Amino acid sequence: MNPSHPTTENRIGSAISIEQHISGPHWEPPTIPNATTYWRCTSCHRESTREQDLHRERFHAPDCEVWP
Template structure:
């Protein structure tokens, strides 16, 4: 039995500072609140996750572009 099964130790996402996260929920006080996805590197957001997997969506200096 392994004792190093904690999520924080084994999670690839916890090691990446430049990643796509979501879905995030807008506050209920926002009219027509929805969920959205965010690129943590260039801080751009979209309600469609597939947008974040296109190179043209990200800022020129974004480090996530290499993963698209």
């Protein structure tokens, strides 16, 4: 098995970890032009206006503990 291509069982285990590291939605202050909501990975601190981005391995930083 290639560790860079996890099996379905490993991905299911990772999905639990992903959910634990997603925080949001966070609301920007109304004083910011075009204020919106966003989600954040609490491990690598990357943010996106689309929650589904946090479920993609490429979104996270290389050293993020969500995708070992």
